[in-house]
Amino acid sequence: MKLDRLKEVDVREIWKHEQYDFSEWLSRTENIELLSDEIGLTLTEIDKEVFVGSYRCDLVAIDETTGIKVIIENQLELTDHDHLGKIITYASGLDAEVVIWIVKKAREEHRSAIEWLNNNTTKNISFFLIEIHAYQIGSSMPAPKFVLVEKPNDFTKLAKGNNHGGDLSKAQAERLYFWTQFNNVVATKNKPFNVRKATTDHWYDVAIGTSEAHISITLVNKSKSVGIEIYINNNKELFDKLSSHADEIHEELGFEMEWKRLDNRKVSRIIYYIKGLDFENHDNYNDLIDEVINKVIILRDVVKKYI
Numbered sequence: 001m002k003l004d005r006l007k008e009v010d011v012r013e014i015w016k017h018e019q020y021d022f023s024e025w026l027s028r029t030e031n032i033e034l035l036s037d038e039i040g041l042t043l044t045e046i047d048k049e050v051f052v053g054s055y056r057c058d059l060v061a062i063d064e065t066t067g068i069k070v071i072i073e074n075q076l077e078l079t080d081h082d083h084l085g086k087i088i089t090y091a092s093g094l095d096a097e098v099v100i101w102i103v104k105k106a107r108e109e110h111r112s113a114i115e116w117l118n119n120n121t122t123k124n125i126s127f128f129l130i131e132i133h134a135y136q137i138g139s140s141m142p143a144p145k146f147v148l149v150e151k152p153n154d155f156t157k158l159a160k161g162n163n164h165g166g167d168l169s170k171a172q173a174e175r176l177y178f179w180t181q182f183n184n185v186v187a188t189k190n191k192p193f194n195v196r197k198a199t200t201d202h203w204y205d206v207a208i209g210t211s212e213a214h215i216s217i218t219l220v221n222k223s224k225s226v227g228i229e230i231y232i233n234n235n236k237e238l239f240d241k242l243s244s245h246a247d248e249i250h251e252e253l254g255f256e257m258e259w260k261r262l263d264n265r266k267v268s269r270i271i272y273y274i275k276g277l278d279f280e281n282h283d284n285y286n287d288l289i290d291e292v293i294n295k296v297i298i299l300r301d302v303v304k305k306y307i
Contacts, residue, residue: 008133009142019049019058035146037265039100041070044062044063069098072102076103078103078106084113087099097124102146103129104131132145178219183195186293194206194207209304230242233267243259252302
């Protein structure tokens with residue numbers, strides 16, 4: 001068998017101009033999803049060239065699940081002190097909670113600086129340093145690859161309200177309250193699945209008997225809903241297998257899921273949203289939590305038959 005070699009392509013050959021080529025490319029949905037996969041967020045509502053005083057931040061986004069603001073600064077060169085100063089200025093001026101610095105090559109002193117910022121700044125901000133590379137095989141089209149150089153020690157730093165002291169944010173406190181009530185109800189139902197510690201995270205995972213997928217319950221305050229999904233990581237064959245039984249699965253569930261193969265991403269999602277989440281009003285939480293738990297149980301039991 002004849003095999004070809006993987007060759008790295010200079011990103012400047014692909015994107016000649018940082019703003020008009022690379023930032024424009026990254027702002028498109030199918031490309032920002034590649035970045036989302038690497039950092040574990042779902043970036044939406046992309047704004048380009050956002051003014052901060054007399055400067056302009058390349059991209060500003062919102063995480064769909066948590067509603068937090070994310071800024072992205074692109075530098076298709078070696079990292080430098082000027083851009084390090086810019087990301088701090090933009091984070092302050094735009095009140096961002098996540099800062100992403102995308103570069104061609106990271107110098108060690110700047111990697112160390114980002115590590116220091118993650119270890120010493122407040123709990124409500126996280127910094128990512130990411131290199132952008134591109135590869136091709138033979139004469140194929142170049143394929144982009146984001147490489148994490150530096151990130152928070154644990155990205156749940158965003159959601160950890162009191163590990164470093166201080167008060168929880170409103171959203172963190174509300175998520176902690178919801179999961180605490182959720183666990184109480186799960187306990188009254190004789191624990192139909194393993195209870196995980198109540199946290200300030202926006203997600204809560206439930207096993208379904210395979211390492212290839214799990215159920216993820218997500219609190220989406222922005223749309224005032226709770227998502228219940230089969231989260232499949234890097235296994236399109238499993239998604240296709242389940243999808244071929246979609247009609248039978250829907251009939252057994254009694255409700256219809258939204259099937260997202262996401263061809264340009266590693267993950268695939270099969271999701272259903274339950275309306276009624278409201279961080280300002282908990283009156284319906286007993287009924288809402290009951291519905292979530294009941295649907296998780298039936299989803300787990302039905303899907304396991306087809307895996």
